[in-house]
Every structure is written in structure tokens, then in C-alpha cells.
Amino acid sequence: MLSFKKGAEHEVHRQLNRHSDIPLYQQIEQIIKEKILQGEWPAGTKIPSQRKLASIFQVNRSTVTAALDELTAQGFLEGNRGGGTKVANQTWSQLTAGPPLDWTSYVRSGIHRPNSMTVQEINRQEFTEGIIRLGTGELAPELLPYQQMEEILRRAPSDRLMLGYEEAKGSRYTREVLAEHLGRKGVRVSADSILIVSGALQALQLISIGLLKRRAVVLAEKPSYLYSLHVFQSMDMRLCGLPMDGGGLDPSVIPAVKKRHGADLLYTIPSFHNPTGKLMSENRKRELIQMSKRLSLPVIEDDAYGDLRLDGPPSSPLKAMDREGSILYVSTLSKTVSPGLRIGWVAGPEPVIERLADIKMQTDYGSSSLSQWVAAKWLSSGLYDENLSWIKGELRRRRDEALRCLETYCRGIARWEKPSGGFYIWVTFLKPLSLSALFEQALQKNILINPGTLYDKEAKYSIRLSYSYASLPELRYGILTIAELAGKLM
Amino acid sequence: MLSFKKGAEHEVHRQLNRHSDIPLYQQIEQIIKEKILQGEWPAGTKIPSQRKLASIFQVNRSTVTAALDELTAQGFLEGNRGGGTKVANQTWSQLTAGPPLDWTSYVRSGIHRPNSMTVQEINRQEFTEGIIRLGTGELAPELLPYQQMEEILRRAPSDRLMLGYEEAKGSRYTREVLAEHLGRKGVRVSADSILIVSGALQALQLISIGLLKRRAVVLAEKPSYLYSLHVFQSMDMRLCGLPMDGGGLDPSVIPAVKKRHGADLLYTIPSFHNPTGKLMSENRKRELIQMSKRLSLPVIEDDAYGDLRLDGPPSSPLKAMDREGSILYVSTLSKTVSPGLRIGWVAGPEPVIERLADIKMQTDYGSSSLSQWVAAKWLSSGLYDENLSWIKGELRRRRDEALRCLETYCRGIARWEKPSGGFYIWVTFLKPLSLSALFEQALQKNILINPGTLYDKEAKYSIRLSYSYASLPELRYGILTIAELAGKLM
Numbered sequence: 010m011l012s013f014k015k016g017a018e019h020e021v022h023r024q025l026n027r028h029s030d031i032p033l034y035q036q037i038e039q040i041i042k043e044k045i046l047q048g049e050w051p052a053g054t055k056i057p058s059q060r061k062l063a064s065i066f067q068v069n070r071s072t073v074t075a076a077l078d079e080l081t082a083q084g085f086l087e088g089n090r091g092g093g094t095k096v097a098n099q100t101w102s103q104l105t106a107g108p109p110l111d112w113t114s115y116v117r118s119g120i121h122r123p124n125s126m127t128v129q130e131i132n133r134q135e136f137t138e139g140i141i142r143l144g145t146g147e148l149a150p151e152l153l154p155y156q157q158m159e160e161i162l163r164r165a166p167s168d169r170l171m172l173g174y175e176e177a178k179g180s181r182y183t184r185e186v187l188a189e190h191l192g193r194k195g196v197r198v199s200a201d202s203i204l205i206v207s208g209a210l211q212a213l214q215l216i217s218i219g220l221l222k223r224r225a226v227v228l229a230e231k232p233s234y235l236y237s238l239h240v241f242q243s244m245d246m247r248l249c250g251l252p253m254d255g256g257g258l259d260p261s262v263i264p265a266v267k268k269r270h271g272a273d274l275l276y277t278i279p280s281f282h283n284p285t286g287k288l289m290s291e292n293r294k295r296e297l298i299q300m301s302k303r304l305s306l307p308v309i310e311d312d313a314y315g316d317l318r319l320d321g322p323p324s325s326p327l328k329a330m331d332r333e334g335s336i337l338y339v340s341t342l343s344k345t346v347s348p349g350l351r352i353g354w355v356a357g358p359e360p361v362i363e364r365l366a367d368i369k370m371q372t373d374y375g376s377s378s379l380s381q382w383v384a385a386k387w388l389s390s391g392l393y394d395e396n397l398s399w400i401k402g403e404l405r406r407r408r409d410e411a412l413r414c415l416e417t418y419c420r421g422i423a424r425w426e427k428p429s430g431g432f433y434i435w436v437t438f439l440k441p442l443s444l445s446a447l448f449e450q451a452l453q454k455n456i457l458i459n460p461g462t463l464y465d466k467e468a469k470y471s472i473r474l475s476y477s478y479a480s481l482p483e484l485r486y487g488i489l490t491i492a493e494l495a496g497k498l499m
Numbered sequence: 500m501l502s503f504k505k506g507a508e509h510e511v512h513r514q515l516n517r518h519s520d521i522p523l524y525q526q527i528e529q530i531i532k533e534k535i536l537q538g539e540w541p542a543g544t545k546i547p548s549q550r551k552l553a554s555i556f557q558v559n560r561s562t563v564t565a566a567l568d569e570l571t572a573q574g575f576l577e578g579n580r581g582g583g584t585k586v587a588n589q590t591w592s593q594l595t596a597g598p599p600l601d602w603t604s605y606v607r608s609g610i611h612r613p614n615s616m617t618v619q620e621i622n623r624q625e626f627t628e629g630i631i632r633l634g635t636g637e638l639a640p641e642l643l644p645y646q647q648m649e650e651i652l653r654r655a656p657s658d659r660l661m662l663g664y665e666e667a668k669g670s671r672y673t674r675e676v677l678a679e680h681l682g683r684k685g686v687r688v689s690a691d692s693i694l695i696v697s698g699a700l701q702a703l704q705l706i707s708i709g710l711l712k713r714r715a716v717v718l719a720e721k722p723s724y725l726y727s728l729h730v731f732q733s734m735d736m737r738l739c740g741l742p743m744d745g746g747g748l749d750p751s752v753i754p755a756v757k758k759r760h761g762a763d764l765l766y767t768i769p770s771f772h773n774p775t776g777k778l779m780s781e782n783r784k785r786e787l788i789q790m791s792k793r794l795s796l797p798v799i800e801d802d803a804y805g806d807l808r809l810d811g812p813p814s815s816p817l818k819a820m821d822r823e824g825s826i827l828y829v830s831t832l833s834k835t836v837s838p839g840l841r842i843g844w845v846a847g848p849e850p851v852i853e854r855l856a857d858i859k860m861q862t863d864y865g866s867s868s869l870s871q872w873v874a875a876k877w878l879s880s881g882l883y884d885e886n887l888s889w890i891k892g893e894l895r896r897r898r899d900e901a902l903r904c905l906e907t908y909c910r911g912i913a914r915w916e917k918p919s920g921g922f923y924i925w926v927t928f929l930k931p932l933s934l935s936a937l938f939e940q941a942l943q944k945n946i947l948i949n950p951g952t953l954y955d956k957e958a959k960y961s962i963r964l965s966y967s968y969a970s971l972p973e974l975r976y977g978i979l980t981i982a983e984l985a986g987k988l989m
Binding site: 022044046047048049050051052054110111112115116118119120121123129132136147150153154155158159162163167170171172174175176177197198199201202206207208210211215218219220221222223237238240243244273281301302305306307320331332333334335336343347348349351352357358360361364367368369370371372373374376377378379380383404418449483 | 536539540541599603606609622626638643644649661663664666688692696697698707709728729791795797822825837838839840846847860863869870932
């Protein structure tokens, strides 16, 4: 049966006209009838439950019942025996013979895996009003540079703006600006070796379909953000975890892992790792480069958080040490300027970049030229650095507050480490507890957390705490509440 | 051996300093050495030929030879026996044992197919200065609305601009504007049933990985633009051609085709088909809808050119007749406003749209919010219609000129039909000739054509002539020259 994704029903959020002469139940009837008649809800679609509909339209359940009864009497809806109400196979649409078109099998059988139920639930809850987002990996709206962006749009000379298709690797102007930007971090590449992508996730998507065979093995830190995605798994590739300690992932175990499971690629977030916040030590970086060479193992370095060092000098990317071209470097403006821009980049050996550019052209014909143009303005004007230093100040305040709250409310029931940059604190409870109960109970108190199991199936007692989104009072209330709930659950 | 894509070598286009005291050969040596030392050209990379390098740097071949000899003597380059020169496996990088990292196998073995050599060659040649593009499926730069875009960026109130992540289906504001836009064409869908994508090609990509199984069969007109892509084939799906006549594709043959080859989806461009320019007749549209219902066969309608009717009243989309939700409607701003915006949309049954939205989130986390915001401004301000009517006037002039030139120069050697909209005229030569020879000889005269074989392997004597890009004098010179060359080749 064709059904909505769990929780997706809130999309039916038309406004009813409460001052109209037409009774509310008839208005609801009309809205649903239109959806059916327009083919938006084809025959067989399981409609949202009465409880859900009542909540969506903000009416009594009896109003919904009246509307559904009417639609059932008219032959638009049917069923109700346990399986819920579904759109009927109307006789008026059956002038030609044949079963109704079965979209369900299409929706269910596509190659790419759906997001996990937890991720879908989180994605949905994030749009709930008044929710406190303690796990969200993005900058809070008040940290997004609306004013500077308006300035750029209104003032920047648009001589370099391109409305046609860009070159396969992206705007040359933007790539030249990016080459300079990377040069300032010690990453020496020319514009020819840079591909502009629509955010770092797309880079992984292109690498997955462009450079790997089915059943390839990708190594990654454990835990890792990568396990919450299906970018490699959907193409039948396997992920294999590498242990971490205080210095980041331990390269010395790679030969044994490779021998046992195979290894075609290594994915790492050396700076302010997602979700643990760890920074790879300089020694470890050197060891990893050596190991990559020794084993002929290409490395994807995800440097999305690299510029967000909150204590001490800037951290240097792995790629700055790479002289053999064994590292594909990926970064983005999403964590420092605006995720809505959807601008990221990949830097690496030129023939590899060309292969990825060819696939990118076949996937979406390149990234928004408007976004590319704006990205170049950000990076070339000094605005990026100015904004970055402000954002780092704000993040530092939030991190310090989160750490203070953890110290106050969670000492004795959990452990964590102080991150020196990025967005995340990895909090592990000291005694077993049900993470799903914690998730649900927190949600009832309007707090959204990211369970550790998204990042490592075995991290059953950890959560990813993010200080990038919640405000200081939200952090205080949120951490206190989580501590209380966890205390009871342990 | 790791090598560049054919023709991609022009990317090494650094400027030499001709006023420097450092001899040119040393400057070239330095540039190449840097690329090697930075890992942009890893060990094993086959470098461009001496002839190519001489042309890239605009120097004598002997200057290149001197630079390469020097680099070979220093151990940076090696080889030359037939296989060309490649980057050596430098001893200084061999402090750790192990073979050099073999990117080649990665570049060659990825799941997604590379673009065909012809498409790659066309993509490259399109950036050659002074080339006349007779096959390009995009608006000429002078038809792109730079002035209006600047106005929007400078003047539009940015209250609806979003810098954070958008909802999974895209900006609600833009989807509401799109729902109205579609309503004006008779396509009645709500914002909930619309997904915003980064151009129409991405919609196909999402459908491919989101709704179909491996080995699924996709029916499409023959010829079709779809055969020039690998969006379905790369996922092991098969394309199967449907014949066309004056009224577009003939739905009556579908049952037999389905029986013989299977059929999981039908892809069609009913309005101003790419590459034939045909408009499906109203009767055929009704027949296709009926057939889709009878066979439970979902249809993707690609309406990229639908607004570009040059003669007569606007053509109505298939989707306007769809009451059962069997049609997934795809369109874009690329052919009417700006391809650089990368904004397209899919409209269809809500649960299908939700599935595609989930995959889109997993692929690139949504389209540029800046582009989505600008798209809404275009469509809601009246600017879209105003600009469209201007573009149609320009296209009409170009089409009429192209038809006049065909009449004058090609009568007796080719046949074609007058398109009533869109960008294309499908020209078929009356006698056999070598298309690849025509392509090459035209290129020598600085004219780029799109061979029919890109759209149908059997269309060995046809070309797709586009009047959207070339200017009137270019159309005249181009068509005359093609006629002369073809006359000699036949």
C-alpha cells in the first residue's frame, strides 16, 4: 500500500477558513477530495490517521471523522480494518481496464536506501516549532550572516556572474579564489585540481559512484558521521570501522583491518571529528600519510570543520602534508558561512578531479552559478575571515556553557572530552540506559537529541551533543533535562 | 596508466612570463615540477604530448622538449617509448616501501559510466574561442537576462531568503510559487507534491536511484536526448526505443514492446522534443494517458521546452490531463531563464515526491537556497512571462533564419520538419555519409555539430541543429558550410 513516510503527514497543513459559512468538516472533505482528484494521493495511498489529521487541521477528531465518513460514502476512501483508511480505486477512473498504477513497488524498490527511521524522525522534528535542537550539526539561524549576504547581493559588481552553464569543474573564477584560500592553509593546488560541488555530501556521492566498485570497502573512524549516511552502502559498498583514541584514529591498525576485510578507501575527519569533536594529532597525521603510501590506500579528508578551531592556532589539514596526491580533500562553506548556499569543493590529483567533474556533469550539470559567484565574493573579500572570527567567538561561548552544564549536571553519570573546535561533544553515559527511551522522553520535553547509534551501532550509551544550534538558555535547560532523564533511566 | 581525459590537457593554461629573465623552458619546467611536487600529477600520470604542451604554452616545440629533457634528467619524468611521457615514481617519495598509489584503477572502475567520447569532445570544444555552436541545447549568452537578474539581486526584498538548510522538498515559498505557475498551465498540484531539484537532469538521476530496480526497462522516444546520458544505464537499467511520427511517439506500439522487453517506466518529451522538435498531438496525448493507465505504466514527462511554443497557442502538458497520478512531471528554468541557476522541479503523487525528496537530501541536502529564492522572484514577479515573450521572439527569428538557410542550401540533400517551438531542427541527409567525417571536417572550419548518433545509434545520417545558441550570421555560415561538406561526403 502506498503510504507516506512516517511523520510526513504534517505536510497537509492547509489553512482552514474558520470564518467561512462552509462547515469545517466540509472544508476538510474538499481538501482531501482535491488531493485525490488531482492524483496527488493516487488510489491505494494510505492517508494519515484521524488523530494525525485532527492535529494537522487543529480540529476535533469528530470533525475529521465526519469528513472521512462523507468521503467514504462518496467512494473516495475505503478500508479501516486495522490497516487504516486508504484512497479507493474509484470506479470513475476505471473506464479503461487495468489495475491502478502501483507506485508502491517503485517507492520501495529503488536502489538508494531511504534514510533511517531515526534520521527521518529527526529531520521532521527539526521543523517542529519550539523544539530545542541539541544534536543539530548546523549553525543557529542567528549565526548565519544575513546582513553580509544582502550586502554582497546588493553591492558586489556582477561582472563575474555567469547565467549560462559553467565549466565542468565549476566557475574558473571561484576555483582560482579557492586555490588561494587553500594555499593559505598550506594546501598547494591549482584551480585545475579543484572541483566545485553542491556541499561536501555531494563530493562523497560522486566519489561513491565515480571511483569505487560495488562491494568496495571504505574504512572510517568509529564512530563516524559516515555511518548515518547511505552514500556508500546504497551502492553495495561496505564500511569498516577504525578505533579512535585521544589522538584521533590509530593508523597502526590499518594493515590488519585491510588484511582481514580489504580496504579501497579511507574516509577521515581529522579536524574536529563528527561526532566526537576530536582533533588528530600531528604525529598521527604523519603516520596516516605514511600508511596511506605504504598500503597504496587513497584517503578522503573531510575538512568541513577545519577552520573552526576554538583554542590554539589553526589546525593544518592532512592534505598540506600530501606530496604524492594520495589525499582527496573535501571541504564546504556550510559550517562557516551558509549551508543554504550548497557550496563545497574537492581538491586532488587532476585526472581524478576530471573524472569526478564528468560524473558531476552527468548528475546535475554543475552547481548553482549564483552560489558559486557568491562563494567567491565571500572568500576573496575578507568577509569570510571576519565572519569566521565572529562565529568562532560565538561557538566558544556556547561550547564553554555546554561544558559548564555538563560539569554541573552530568558529572558522575557521563564522561566527555573538551573539543578544541567544531560543533560537537561526544557524551557517553557511565551506566547502561535505553537510548530510544531517552530520545522519546526528551522529545516529550521538546528536546531533540542525536543518539550515538546513528554514528556507531555499538555506541548504545552515547549521544552527539551539538553546541552550534541551541542558545545558551536552551543548552542549560536541555542538558539539565537530559541529565535528569538519563539519571532515571540508568 | 593514469591519464587525462582526451582533450582535457588545455587545463594547463598558466601564463608564462615572457618578460622575465628566466628562460621560457625553465618556467615550463617549474610549472610541471610544481604539479608533480604538489601531487596534482601523481606518479604514473601520463602527461600531455609535446605538441599539445607547445600549443598550450604557445611556445616552440623545442622549448617544450628542453623542459621535458630537464625534468627527465632530474628524475621527475620517464618513458617515451610509444606510450608517451609519464610522471616517474620518484625515489625521494619512496622512503616508505610500496607501489605508488594507483588512482587509475579507481578512475576506471567507478560504477557511473563516463560521458561518451563524442560528448566529452563536444563539451570541451564548446569552450574553444570562436567556435560556432550549431548543436548546443542552451540559450546564447545574449539571450540570458543579466540585467533583470541584477535587478532582482539588488532590489528584491530578501525577507524570504534562507541561509540555513531548506525543507527536504525545497523552499516552501518557492514551491507555493511553483504550484501557482503550474496551475496556470492546467497542472493542479499543491506545494506538498512538488520537489525542487538542481535542474531536470537531477530529477532523472533521483528517479533512477530512487524508484527503479537494477535491470529495469525505461521506454523512450527514438531518437531521444535520453540516449546521450547514462543516468539510467549506469544503474544497469535498459533503454528501449519507441518509434515517432508526425504526431510524436505512437502509444499503440507500447503493449507489444512491453510484452517483448518489459517496461517499468516511460520517459517522454511531448512538447518540442529533444532532438526532433516534435510536438505530440492532442490525440496522442490522450492515447498515451489511456495506455499508461491500461498498462499501469508510470510516465515521466520532461517539459523543459513546454513554454517555448513559437507558433500558435501554448501547448498543454500531458500532466494537465492526469487525474490518477500516473505522471511525474519534470521541468526547469534552464531553457527559459538561466541554466546557471540550476533550478528544476518534479510534480507528482505526494508519496513518490517524498521518496525522491529523501534521496535528494541524501545526495546533496537540497538545492541552493539562493537559486530557489531567485527562482521564486522570477516566477512571481511577472518578469518570467515578460522575458519569455522576448526570448520567444528571438528564437522565432533564429528558427526562421535557420529554416530559410536549410531551404536555400540543403534542399535536395536533406529533409527536416519545421518545429513549432523549442530549440531544435532534426536534419536528416538523404544519402549515406560519414557523420564522424562531417563532424571532424566541420570542426576544422570551427563549426561544432551534434551527430544524430548521440540520440539514436541508428540515426547515422542525421544531426541535431539548434537555433538557440548561434547568431543569425553564424547560422547562415554554419548551415552553408555543413551543406557544402555534406554534399561532398555523400
